[in-house]
Amino acid sequence: MNQKYAAIFLALLMVMSVFSYFVVSLMGNSNDSTANITDTQNAPGFEVISGTHFGANMNSISDGLAFSPEGVSTAVYVDYSRTYGTPLQDYNVSDLYYFYNTLVYKSFFAYNSTSGFRFQAHLMNPEVIKFNYSVAGTYNGYSLLSRPSLGLYNIIGTPTLLGGMNSLEKVIDVKSGNAPASSDFTEILSYADMDAEYQAVTSTDPLAEQHYLDFKNMGDGNYSKTELFLNPLDTTLDTITSFKNNGSERNMMYNVDIVDDGRIAKVVVTTNASNFYNLSMEQYY
Structure with a gap:
């Protein structure tokens, strides 16, 4: 990696x-x-x-x-x-x-x-x-x-x-209404819940045209990481699938959705607090 x-x-x-x-x-x-x-x-x-x-x-x-x-x-x-x-x-x-x-x-x-x-x-x-x-x-x-x-x-x-x-x-x-507000991430953010403590989005990531990430305390002792990819690379999707297939071995629960004819990949990973560091470092590069 x-x-x-x-x-x-x-x-x-x-x-x-x-x-x-x-x-x-x-x-x-x-x-x-x-x-x-x-x-x-x-x-x-x-x-x-x-x-x-x-x-x-x-x-x-x-x-x-x-x-x-x-x-x-x-x-x-x-x-x-x-x-x-x-x-x-x-x-x-x-x-x-x-x-x-x-x-x-x-x-x-x-x-x-x-x-x-x-x-x-x-x-x-x-x-x-x-x-x-x-x-x-x-x-x-x-x-x-x-x-x-x-x-x-x-x-x-x-x-x-x-x-x-x-x-x-x-x-x-x-x-003041004299210039338009940013619409740079309107499409990708429409798939996010917007209720997480940490939220980040960028158009300068090598995994996809745009990449959104958030971390959230679920309130039940578990934490989630949501990632959204706009027009992800095939290699990105392959890596996500590989991580999902053996996620249980790392105490990671994966939920993956590919929507809008493949334009959007949504990956939600959940684990407990003791495994948070591994959750934060699990990336698809």
Whole structure:
């Protein structure tokens, strides 16, 4: 098995954490600030930021793509509030405070692999301003908050956006109805349940034209991994069949459906918590 690709989707699930560490390391080197909030008990709420505040549903990867511009090549959604204390917790809780010094409990990340477009969206609790920023200007009524020395900006709201200025302006154009939302993964996501804690989708995977993955706590001591493949390679289907045929030997329960005249392959694998690592590493490369 090609180890480079074997962990590709686990790596995607870590994208937001890696991006977080990048931002935090730069923040630590910056002294350029017009707001330095140190009193975490009395930090002001979002109301201190003037202008329009961003607002959108963010309960799935589909919700995030609904306010993303066209051209997304990879997107990731994580509900941290449902992963704490489970095998799905691949982070330290303190990591979730790095961006804003308040708890981020849901994240969405989208980017284009060729154009440099990327942004994140975060839901936080409580919604307070505890970070260093300066007001860089406005765009279509939304205040752009500069994060010192990062070349990154926030737009406050529920969720709060983080990214480069050009990327955030594209998101606001979608939200304002001036540009279409991403339809890049509409077909493949129509076969997903959209209720998992971890969700990732990409169009840059060698197994298929598009590849979706999610991990879900079933609530009965078991965990599931769902993968969807749009126009999968024949070799991908052969490998899936091989894994399915001996799945019971690895304590993996397979359910495979090939639909839409072979355009979509849906693979749901279930196992118990003690076998979660093997579930996460079982790939079809």
